[in-house]
Amino acid sequence: MEKVEKNKKSFSNRLKSMLRVDFYRMLRSRLFYIIIACALLVPIIMTVMLTMMDGQESVNQQTGEITILEGPDYVWESIGSLPSDKQADGEEAAMGNMDVMALCNINMAFMGVAVFVCLFISDDFRSGYSKNLFTVRSKRTEYVISKTLMGFICGALMLLAYFVGAMLGGAISGLSFELTGGLTLMNIVMCIIAKIFLMLVFVSIFVIISIGARSKAWLSICGSLGGGMLLFMMVSMITPLGSTIANVGLCLAGGLIFAVGLGAISRVVLRKANMI
Amino acid sequence: MNAVEIRNLSKNFGAKQAVCGLDMTVPMGAIYGFIGENGSGKSTTEKMICGLIPTSGGSIALYGKDYRDENVRKDMGVLIEAPGCFPNLTVWDNMMLQARNLNIEEPEKEVIKILKKVRMEGAAGNKYKNCSLGMKQRVGIAMALIGEPTLLVLDEPLNGLDADGMRIMREVFTDIVSDGRRSIVVSSHLLGELQKVATHYGIIRHGKMIREMTASELDQSCRTFVALQTEDMDRAKYVLKGRYSRIEEDEAGYIRVYDTELPENIVEYLYENGLYVTEIKTDKIGLEEYYIDLMKEGK
Amino acid sequence: MIDIRNLTKTYGDKKAVDDLTLHIEKGEMYAFIGHNGAGKTTTIKSICGLLDFDGGEIFVDGVSIKDDPIACKRKIAYLPDNPDLYDFMSGIKYLNFIANVFGVSREDRFARIKKYGDMFEITKDLAEPISSYSHGMKQKLAIISALIHDPKVLIMDEPFVGLDPKATFLLKEEMKQICEGGGAIFFSTHVLDVAEKICNKIAIIKDGKLIRSGSMEEIKGDESLESVFLELEDINA
CATH class of the missing domain: 3.40.50.300 (P-loop containing nucleotide triphosphate hydrolases)
Incomplete structure (x- = not known):
């Protein structure tokens, strides 16, 4: 009988095989493509819609309060808040302005990736594949690393897709590509890179919650979105449009600390829990 | 190992x-x-x-x-x-x-x-x-x-x-x-x-x-029996119970006489009591019956 | 008791059952064997009135299943291959529900539930919701629900799947008693040595067609049922 060649179980080989499994799955997962497509299309749709609705008034019947919808002027508003250049140009905020772009900009990707990570991990347990997976690997480290890496890649791709979508949406809507208030292209690049590294923080949190919940996808999604919302507020602060190398360094350090720290805890949880 | x-x-x-x-x-x-x-x-x-x-x-x-x-x-x-x-x-x-x-x-x-x-x-x-x-x-x-x-x-x-x-x-x-x-x-x-x-x-x-x-130990532990059929099964069972300790009817409709010597002796005994054996064979109980017996013992 | 004449059932272009004729008499323990997808479940569901069929007739004690399905179903107990039970009910509630459907008296149902519950050792679990039962327990409950109205005809689709050896043994004993009491049993199984031991009649189906039917001795002779069955599969391939 021809002997099947299997590589000896060193850490790097184990990690390599786990990554191959997860990549294979991710590239065959409809969810992955849907999420990236949403990340591309949502900014286009939002930008076009809000540009069309710019300046529209709506009146609250009960209080009489007038709300003016303020659409974007600059394409960069999908990425973050501009410096106070708008006020400098004399555009006084009317009472009750609604800056929708501040609410649903590129940072939505941090929430969107939660859905991917939670379902990607819970599927291992719900399908029962965890039996085949963990019977042949008693060490759990590579599982945590691989899942974190998949989530990170998905999150990074979402951020990039959103960026592309925002540029396309801005071009279609005729928004200005001007960099105001002392912003440079390097700031934008640093901002995106910082957000990508910050993604590692969020993904690590989603991974540990998903591993805790295992097959209960609803529990991990609710927990992840709830937990993510708490940090969500900080994203704009930590990665503003005017980001510099300092922001990048901070996000990278934070990402690595969270990935290693929470990853170690995830590993312990996996070792003690039932895989079936 | x-x-x-x-x-x-x-x-x-x-x-x-x-x-x-x-x-x-x-x-x-x-x-x-x-x-x-x-x-x-x-x-x-x-x-x-x-x-x-x-x-x-x-x-x-x-x-x-x-x-x-x-x-x-x-x-x-x-x-x-x-x-x-x-x-x-x-x-x-x-x-x-x-x-x-x-x-x-x-x-x-x-x-x-x-x-x-x-x-x-x-x-x-x-x-x-x-x-x-x-x-x-x-x-x-x-x-x-x-x-x-x-x-x-x-x-x-x-x-x-x-x-x-x-x-x-x-x-x-x-x-x-x-x-x-x-x-x-x-x-x-x-x-x-x-x-x-x-x-x-x-x-x-x-x-x-x-x-x-x-598997060979199971084979040795499994009780042998003689399975037979006669034209009057009820009477045959009654007669056999008078001489042999364990008589049962199995799911295929045969009378089983456990742990006994030779089938010829059973045939002769039944003949002496006016019964003719229509079919007879020696066999062993299988794993299923061994297991059921074991579970019953445990009770 | 059950008379199947030229039964035919088609799904689109495919004939799932093709001109099948079979008679099941009182006292017969009839095994129905065939490979996966041969038409066993389709035949069984047609007998029980769960599937409409395109040709032929089925009579239960002389009554056509098409003309008076309710009268036919009253005489039959059916055990499907996968126990589909109401998860939200407790075991005892489900048994009472089935007993109500068949109009079983209070005394009779109480006695039978006690008898079969003790036999299959699930009496203590009957108060629990069915959602908490393992597959084996669900199968046992389904068996009890089939036996609760003391049926004269028992039609079963793979009844032994999921049962532990003791429960399998007990079910076989119960099936024997039903046949000895004048009832008839028709069941499909892949476990050929069980069929070989307990059945007196056998029908073999392949690709919707009945390729053999008759007494166990006639069909298998001195060989094992498995070798006869596998030989037939190869010949007709």
Whole structure:
């Protein structure tokens, strides 16, 4: 009988095989493509819609309060808040302005990736594949690393897709590509890179919650979105449009600390829990 | 060295003791039939061997190494409860996943080989969720066979298979252990089927191993009997009870006289009482009846 | 008791059952065997009035299943291959529900539930919701629900799947008693040595067609049922 060649179980080989499994799955997962497509299309749709609705008034019947919808002027508003250049140009905020772009900009990707990570991990347990997976690997480290890496890649791709979508949406809507208030292209690049590294923080949190919940996808999604919302507020602060190398360094350090720290805890949880 | 050596294994789920002080020995090259009622601790034991649930105490050694050793675990295959496959992936994709999981050099070649072994080549393109129960079961076994594992742990692998499927699996099992090193732990409620292939047995009850034996030891322990039919079965039973201690009627409608000497003596005795024997044969009880008797003893 | 004449059932272009004729008499334990997809479940569901069929007739004690399905179903107990039970009910509630459907008296149902519950050792679990039952327990409950109205005809699709050896043994004993009491049993199984031991009649189906039927001795002779069956599969391939 021809002997099947299997590589000896060193850490790097184990990690390599786990990554191959997860990549294979991710590239065959409809969810992955849907999420990236949403990340591309949502900014286009939002930008076009809000540009069309710019300046529209709506009146609250009960209080009489007038709300003016303020659409974007600059394409960069999908990425973050501009410096106070708008006020400098004399555009006084009317009472009750609604800056929708501040609410649903590129940072939505941090929430969107939660859905991917939670379902990607819970599927291992719900399908029962965890039996085949963990019977042949008693060490759990590579599982945590691989899942974190998949989530990170998905999150990074979402951020990039959103960026592309925002540029396309801005071009279609005729928004200005001007960099105001002392912003440079390097700031934008640093901002995106910082957000990508910050993604590692969020993904690590989603991974540990998903591993805790295992097959209960609803529990991990609710927990992840709830937990993510708490940090969500900080994203704009930590990665503003005017980001510099300092922001990048901070996000990278934070990402690595969270990935290693929470990853170690995830590993312990996996070792003690039932895989079936 | 044994394929599996378990000493004093225990597992608690809260207050409930699913396994308590279990000892088990599976020699190399064995097909070990693991038998027990539902809730006896059989599946729990298998899950612990595979490292899928933590133990509460005791030791498990696989091929002389601790069961947590990475180099031992990479050579295992498992099918516990339902097959572990992604429903929306095809049979081919599910098997390729497992081949990659095992870091096999030429995964496509290995998957094709295993699909041929379980006669599933034609179904490779089907999504797993669209397969029938029998096909799903074959896929589950195929997943366990990838990478030529040294130790297979199979829980009810024959469920859902038709007669042809069961025959194929018997051939697969026998082929696997033919090298004298690879071993299979298989649990099944189909004791008749198990008896056709098993070389060793372990009977578990209430979380403890109550008997372990080889197939030849079982054969010796199984009681012999003479099975006969006469034209007046009721009277024959009455007459035979007067002389022999254990008389029963079996499910095929024969009267069984256990632990007796020669059939001719029974025929003569019945003839003396005016009864003619229309059919007579000597046989042994099978695994199923041995097991039922053992469970009754335990009560 | 059950008379199947030229039964035909088509799904689109495919004939799932093709001109099948079979008679099941009192006292007969009839095994129905065939490979997966041969048409066993389709035949069984047609007998029980769960599937409409395109050709032929089925009579239960002389009554056509098409003309008076309710009268036919009253005499039959059916055990499907997968126990589909109401998960939200407790075991005892489900049994009472089935007993109500068949109009079983209070005394009779109480006695039978006690008898079979003790036999299969699930009496203590009957108060629990069915959602908490294992597959084996669900199968046992389904068996009890089939036996609760003391049926004269028992039609079963793979009844032994999921049962532990003790329960299998007990079910076989019960099946024997039903036949000895003048009832008839028709069941499909892949476990050929069980069929070989307990059945006196056998029917083999392949690709919707009945390729053999008759007494066990006639069909298998001195060989094992498995070798006869596998030989037939190869010949007709």
